[in-house]
Amino acid sequence: MGIFGSGLEIKKPDQVAVMRRAGVIVGETLELLRASVRAGMTTADLDTIAEAHIRSRGAVPNFKGYHGFPATICTSVNDEVVHGIPGDRVIAEGDLVSIDCGCVLDGWHSDAAITVAVGEVPESRRELLRVCEESLWRGIAAARLGGRVGDIGHGVESYVRSQPGGETYGIVEDFVGHGIGSAMHMPPNVPNFGPRGRGPRLVKGLVLAVEPMITEGTIETTTLEDDWTVVTDDGGWAAHFEHTFTLTDAGAWVLTALDGGRARLAELGVPYGGPAEG
Known part of the structure; x- marks a missing residue:
């Protein structure tokens, strides 16, 4: 591990390999939660499932205790954008439930998020989810060794705006992606908007979490009295997807x-x- 440029943490291949193991645990946890979420359960029920799986795989939830956050996952429902605290809220038919999850394994972190539609959801909101998830992949696809961090945000924004009705979506600016490694949040910030060709160089060993948050309307948000839950100011619903990725000589992983x-x-x-796996 070394420090490159403006305090960026550059990982060695064996360190990235541990991050991959942590990433698989997070990926497994999110798929388990996607399969588990249903109307009638509480967001705390999801948190219990997540913590049990992460610990069963030998990792530790990295959200729990982070700046006082009390849970393993963030569960943000409908107009909640990010950082919702799991509790006694009962999930209802038609809800959008964003689940943000992370773990630390042997000192190395991973972080990812999905948004799940519960039961019958209007087509416009399923489209919101589709656009948000696809914009995440378009951001990753825009990354190349020697390019710039801004290329990722440009890829996200360009895709969102290119979609039917894309100009009406809000791309949240107050919360962005980030570097990740020996800590959960590290430089650089990874915005989901802006021109290409700006920001730090994309180099081998730099690991980033890309996480677009797309709303039905405004980008303006407010943090509730719990000091965590972020909601849209206009009551519009939101979607959030995230992956942790890196670049190698061969491509994106x-x-x-x-x-x-x-x-x-x-x-x-x-x-x-990445390497041949499976």
């Missing part, structure tokens, strides 16, 4: 995708940069 991102990257014409 999505550390929190169970297949390393191979399938989605291939669809986008992006070389897969």
